[in-house]
Amino acid sequence: MTELPKRYPECCKKGHKLSDDLVYTPKNGPSKWRCRVCLRASYKRHYEAKCERRKAEGWVPNASRVVPPKKTICRGGHPWLPETTYVSPTTTHRQCRICRKLRLDRLAAERKIRRAAEKAARKARAKAVIDELTTPVEVSSAGDLPA
């Protein structure tokens, strides 16, 4: 049994050290191989060239794909500090603890006001019923009564 010839040299043309992980071999051509580092660089070059071409035609990169600059303050104007930042483990979405507390406080205050209003309304309803039941029924005229 003859030893299989090595499919790729030590380094690629650009001098990237090659290993099985770093060599791409298409299924249909085992003799053809590409350096993955070079491939990635060429994809990037193609993509950037495409972007440049499209920009020249007046294309604006999609805002969602442009990484926004890291904000130093939250929407409420509080600084993002490790102590005041809560990061959700499931969504990795960060939340300002100060804003969160303020929101919860506001909700609690609103709930308190609503409860008080409901209580007052309940009391007013009860009073109306009691008033109705305790007010003597006016007899409009004696003539209406059967003789």
Ligand SMILES: [Zn+2]
């Ligand atoms: Zn290479």
Ligand SMILES: [Zn+2]
């Ligand atoms: Zn905040």
